[in-house]
Amino acid sequence: MTPAASRARPAWSRAWSRAWSTDSGLRALRATLVVPALFAVADQLAGNLQMATFASLGGFATLVLSSFGGSRRDKAVAHAGLALTGTALVVIGTPVSSSTLLASLVALPVTFVILYAGAVEPNAASGAMGALLAFVLSAVSAGTAPMIPERLAGWWMASAAVAARHASLRSVWFINSLRGALALAAAVSVARVTGVQHGFWVALGTLSVLHTSAASTGATAFRALAGTAAGMVIGSVLVVAIGSDTAVLWAMLPVAVCVAAYCPGKAPFAAGQAAFTVLVAVLFNLIVPVGWKVGIVRIEDVALGCAVSAALGALLWPRGAIGVVADDLADAFRQGSCYLAESVDWILGRSPARPTHGLAAVSASIRLDGALRGLLAEQGTKHVPKEHLCGLRQHLADTISPALELSALRRRPWWR
Numbered sequence: 422m423t424p425a426a427s428r429a430r431p432a433w434s435r436a437w438s439r440a441w442s443t444d445s446g447l448r449a450l451r452a453t454l455v456v457p458a459l460f461a462v463a464d465q466l467a468g469n470l471q472m473a474t475f476a477s478l479g480g481f482a483t484l485v486l487s488s489f490g491g492s493r494r495d496k497a498v499a500h501a502g503l504a505l506t507g508t509a510l511v512v513i514g515t516p517v518s519s520s521t522l523l524a525s526l527v528a529l530p531v532t533f534v535i536l537y538a539g540a541v542e543p544n545a546a547s548g549a550m551g552a553l554l555a556f557v558l559s560a561v562s563a564g565t566a567p568m569i570p571e572r573l574a575g576w577w578m579a580s581a582a583v584a585a586r587h588a589s590l591r592s593v594w595f596i597n598s599l600r601g602a603l604a605l606a607a608a609v610s611v612a613r614v615t616g617v618q619h620g621f622w623v624a625l626g627t628l629s630v631l632h633t634s635a636a637s638t639g640a641t642a643f644r645a646l647a648g649t650a651a652g653m654v655i656g657s658v659l660v661v662a663i664g665s666d667t668a669v670l671w672a673m674l675p676v677a678v679c680v681a682a683y684c685p686g687k688a689p690f691a692a693g694q695a696a697f698t699v700l701v702a703v704l705f706n707l708i709v710p711v712g713w714k715v716g717i718v719r720i721e722d723v724a725l726g727c728a729v730s731a732a733l734g735a736l737l738w739p740r741g742a743i744g745v746v747a748d749d750l751a752d753a754f755r756q757g758s759c760y761l762a763e764s765v766d767w768i769l770g771r772s773p774a775r776p777t778h779g780l781a782a783v784s785a786s787i788r789l790d791g792a793l794r795g796l797l798a799e800q801g802t803k804h805v806p807k808e809h810l811c812g813l814r815q816h817l818a819d820t821i822s823p824a825l826e827l828s829a830l831r832r833r834p835w836w837r
Contacts (some may be wrong), residue, residue, distance in 0.1 A: 445687040448485060450652055455582050456480040457674045460704070463575055471568055475575025477704060478558060479507065485682045487551035489544045499544040504580035506535070507547075507555035511576055514559025515569050521613035524560045525606045531556055540598075553605070559622070603743035615725065616801060627726035629707035630783050646724060648691030652698025660702055670707050677703045746792045751813045753785040757821045764823070781820050 459480045463473035489499040517523040577592025608627035663669045675702040684693035763776035
């Protein structure tokens with residue numbers, strides 16, 4: 422469509438084109454069909470609240486929080502991996518939920534491993550939030566070993582529904598994983614020590630706003646609180662208007678799921694938090710009718726989680742990825758230049774020794790790629806345009822590639 426034709430369209434049509442996303446719509450449709458059905462089966466037919474909680478939130482985790490790429494086989498393998506990982510995390514998290522210290526200590530290695538796996542496999546990074554939700558629900562919601570089968574049954578219901586359709590202190594992935602592990606462990610401790618009613622909301626609040634710099638974490642925390650407050654108002658109005666009519670609450674559940682599933686990645690972050698808060702209000706009033714007060718409880722818990730993220734972000738990595746990018750960029754060009762110089766001397770016969778900087782140059786390039794991905798994933802204003810960063814990365818490739826080719830050649834005598 423030409424620019425003139427686009428301007429000729431009605432305002433409502435242009436606004437709809439900007440707001441609509443086919444991928445988000447399909448994701449919302451899947452969640453709307455699956456999540457309420459899982460909750461209904463577990464709650465109404467099985468009559469088990471543990472199963473219902475893990476089935477509904479597990480369905481949301483696999484359908485909304487996890488987004489896998491690749492071929493159909495790649496996605497199937499990734500979903501199977503998420504199901505198995507969630508199973509292990511439920512088994513690990515439930516027994517430690519009785520002890521604040523133990524739950525916090527276990528959260529450290531579990532969160533680190535789950536987040537750090539994203540450095541090895543892209544789909545592992547995409548499924549990290551969904552997998553961590555299984556651990557958060559298990560470790561923060563009080564439970565005992567006999568509850569593990571009930572919780573696993575709910576998680577497997579969600580998984581079955583979906584199926585039916587670098588360790589260096591200069592590595593962004595390492596620092597992000599370490600910070601995420603410490604943040605979640607601290608959130609679990611805070612939730613248990615303060616005795617909040619729904620402790621897993623504290624941990625979810627921590628994870629949802631945790632970014633790679635203190636500034637972006639703080640900005641996201643503010644948006645999370647604003648969105649949660651707006652969702653509390655909307656949810657409270659709905660709950661008060663509906664009252665104790667469970668039939669209307671059941672009718673509202675698919676609508677709430679649809680909106681909450683559509684928002685991530687398309688609507689502003691605050692809107693997504695508001696939509697999820699409304700979903701929580703409807704869902705928890707179906708489980709145990711508590712009225713509009715559940716919204717206030719969620720704001721308190723999310724505020725605690727945001728405070729944990731903001732504090733740890735300021736203490737552990739205030740500048741974020743930009744400082745690592747600068748160091749890694751300088752190191753990559755330094756190693757690449759040395760490697761190219763060695764390769765030229767080798768092929769021209771100026772040096773009897775083969776190039777020795779090859780491994781260092783390639784390793785520095787890999788570290789730079791990770792740092793750039795971390796920087797580009799940060800929210801907020803970038804001090805260096807994305808095009809400039811990509812251009813610098815291409816210049817580095819233009820330096821290392823000839824060096825690799827030259828060093829692979831067999832040196833010939835100068836007279837040939």
